[in-house]
Amino acid sequence: MNKIRCAVIGPGNIGTDLLEKLRRSPFLEPLWMVGIDPRSEGLRRAREMGLKTTADGVDGLLPHMKEDAVQIVFDATSASAHPENSRKLTELGALVIDLTPAAIGPYCVPTVNLTEHLDLGARNVNLVTCGGQATIPIVAAVSRVQPVSYAEIVATVASRSVGPGTRKNIDEFTRTTAHAIALVGGAKRGKAIIIVNPAEPPIMMRDTVHCLTETEPDRGEIIAAVQEMILSVQQYVPGYRLVNGPVFEGKRVSVFLEVEGLGDYLPRYAGNLDIMTASAARTAEVFAAGLHRAHKPATLESAKATP
Amino acid sequence: MSADRKSITLHDMTLRDGMHPKRHLMTLEQMRTIAAGLDGAGVPLIEVTHGDGLGGASVNYGFPAHSDEEYLSAVIPLMKQAKISALLLPGIGTIDHLLMAKDLGVHTLRVATHCTEADVAEQHLSKARQLGLDTVGFLMMSHMASPEKLLQQARLMESYGANCVYVTDSAGHMLPADVSARIKAVRDGLKPETEVGFHGHHNLAMGVANSVAAVEAGASRIDAAAAGLGAGAGNTPMEVFVAVCDLMGIETGVNLFGIQDVAEDLVVPMMDHVIRVDRDSLTLGHAGVYSSFLLFAKRSEQKYGVPAREILVELGRRGMVGGQEDMIEDTAITLARQRQA
Numbered sequence: 001m002n003k004i005r006c007a008v009i010g011p012g013n014i015g016t017d018l019l020e021k022l023r024r025s026p027f028l029e030p031l032w033m034v035g036i037d038p039r040s041e042g043l044r045r046a047r048e049m050g051l052k053t054t055a056d057g058v059d060g061l062l063p064h065m066k067e068d069a070v071q072i073v074f075d076a077t078s079a080s081a082h083p084e085n086s087r088k089l090t091e092l093g094a095l096v097i098d099l100t101p102a103a104i105g106p107y108c109v110p111t112v113n114l115t116e117h118l119d120l121g122a123r124n125v126n127l128v129t130c131g132g133q134a135t136i137p138i139v140a141a142v143s144r145v146q147p148v149s150y151a152e153i154v155a156t157v158a159s160r161s162v163g164p165g166t167r168k169n170i171d172e173f174t175r176t177t178a179h180a181i182a183l184v185g186g187a188k189r190g191k192a193i194i195i196v197n198p199a200e201p202p203i204m205m206r207d208t209v210h211c212l213t214e215t216e217p218d219r220g221e222i223i224a225a226v227q228e229m230i231l232s233v234q235q236y237v238p239g240y241r242l243v244n245g246p247v248f249e250g251k252r253v254s255v256f257l258e259v260e261g262l263g264d265y266l267p268r269y270a271g272n273l274d275i276m277t278a279s280a281a282r283t284a285e286v287f288a289a290g291l292h293r294a295h296k297p298a299t300l301e302s303a304k305a306t307p
Numbered sequence: 308m309s310a311d312r313k314s315i316t317l318h319d320m321t322l323r324d325g326m327h328p329k330r331h332l333m334t335l336e337q338m339r340t341i342a343a344g345l346d347g348a349g350v351p352l353i354e355v356t357h358g359d360g361l362g363g364a365s366v367n368y369g370f371p372a373h374s375d376e377e378y379l380s381a382v383i384p385l386m387k388q389a390k391i392s393a394l395l396l397p398g399i400g401t402i403d404h405l406l407m408a409k410d411l412g413v414h415t416l417r418v419a420t421h422c423t424e425a426d427v428a429e430q431h432l433s434k435a436r437q438l439g440l441d442t443v444g445f446l447m448m449s450h451m452a453s454p455e456k457l458l459q460q461a462r463l464m465e466s467y468g469a470n471c472v473y474v475t476d477s478a479g480h481m482l483p484a485d486v487s488a489r490i491k492a493v494r495d496g497l498k499p500e501t502e503v504g505f506h507g508h509h510n511l512a513m514g515v516a517n518s519v520a521a522v523e524a525g526a527s528r529i530d531a532a533a534a535g536l537g538a539g540a541g542n543t544p545m546e547v548f549v550a551v552c553d554l555m556g557i558e559t560g561v562n563l564f565g566i567q568d569v570a571e572d573l574v575v576p577m578m579d580h581v582i583r584v585d586r587d588s589l590t591l592g593h594a595g596v597y598s599s600f601l602l603f604a605k606r607s608e609q610k611y612g613v614p615a616r617e618i619l620v621e622l623g624r625r626g627m628v629g630g631q632e633d634m635i636e637d638t639a640i641t642l643a644r645q646r647q648a
Contacts, residue, residue: 150366152365152366152367154367154630154631154633156631156633156634159423159424164426167424167426167427167429168426168429168430169430170397170398170427170430171397171401171402171403171430173398174398174399174401175401191365193365193367193398193399193630194398195398195628195629195630195631196398196421196424196427196628197421197626197627197628197631198421198423198424198451198626198628199625199626199628200626203625203626206633206634206637208367208633208634208637210366210367210633212366243637243641244636244637244640244641245640247636247640252366254366254633254636256633256636256637256640
């Protein structure tokens, strides 16, 4: 089977970790790594792995898109650079997967609404935030059982895993996540809280989901839906675990999660970064399977997903 | 005792930190009456918001009886001389809340971060400064950072626009020597025109002593609450601190009998429980745990049968920081399971 060719823009921690995941994929072939600094460590690593690289930004990639048949491009740069990158790439027919907080395309959480976007032919999808990827599946699981009037998430991340970009604009995290909790998770209202914890050794990412249901929660159905959802997320994030819950108290349903990363390039405690790169790779794989489906029956479901 | 007469600014916490022991359920009438009493007693600055700051309304920290907007709107127009401040924790509240508070006439905005994470406050501090607010950085759980580290973080806050930076003893864990060392480092390292403040909790009964140490080391703003109404064993009790300042020749501008009457006649009758150093709040201080965890731990004790003290010690051991209230129930469930095993 021909693999679908991909490019990654942004050879930083996220881009480098993503590259490791793409290299293992049975459906994807990472061909290009794009940066802006010729001395970048990430570009050097990518070159050593046999990828083509450019330090001329997205403009260095554009002339090669057609001849190299690049169909999927991941943007792991910044919210400010993303719109222009996306415009140039989608013009050439690529699917752009946005790991920045720019969110010009629809929010995508693989276990919840990915196939919907691809069926609608979206050319740019945004991966919300790390906290969103970790918690929205649970909100969606509960709201598939019964209406959720309010959902709130608390994401606690290790200080070492929070980069300067996130720190400079932490409101972007709270706003975007809250918005997606409602829009994708299906709650009527959403709220997001992020806590940065500096403990040493660094703590594993923790995520707590509180849902308030409109009527008394159906315990049995909710427990089953949450367990099933956790299994789905574990297909691409094996370190996604239920620590406690669901706890039921009146109309409150609380689920306490932990996200351990795979430790590809980023350390294992940085589950927050791992779940972003894993979600990006998953999104691309499902898209790639869709392209193949045009020629032969789907293979993704039967194949082992790339964690 | 210092020979030269010092003058400090007292900042009242009754209606903000005091929201914790009230489970954020103060009525608008209680807010109005107490704020008017504080104003009448000459308290120059009064904080009003959810206990966890603007936007704190949540399952995680508790839904308040009224919104921040309602509380601020109720109090601000009544003030004859006092100014009103609001607290904001980046990651919980956003610039939207800041703008709302500014529109309602808040004079001071305090932006709180864990003591090693000052850089998450850049956008909020610079916005507050740009809007012309009295802009204060608030380094929580200061006992967890060395004086040098604290100064480095205080400098960041100053660079973002803070004209005052606080050493905040959120766990009530510090002893006077710890306070002196930190205040002195921050005072010596910041620009002379930048003020330094201290916020104490009374979990080791050190609220007043620590505040005195802070003033002597160069702090010019001190937080306190009438009758100590605040998280844990409460904040530095303002009426006591005002009396001590009077004896020490430290100018506060607050009338001693006036603040005593606010404490005795208005605040004590409103308490849901006696604010004192009990075994659980003492554990907060001893183990260095965020003071507002207290009632959540007591609630988890009721629900899961694990003593609050044990839960708090475990939270301290795991290095929990302010805002991680979700981990209290999580830890209680885990401890309960381990006990069964």
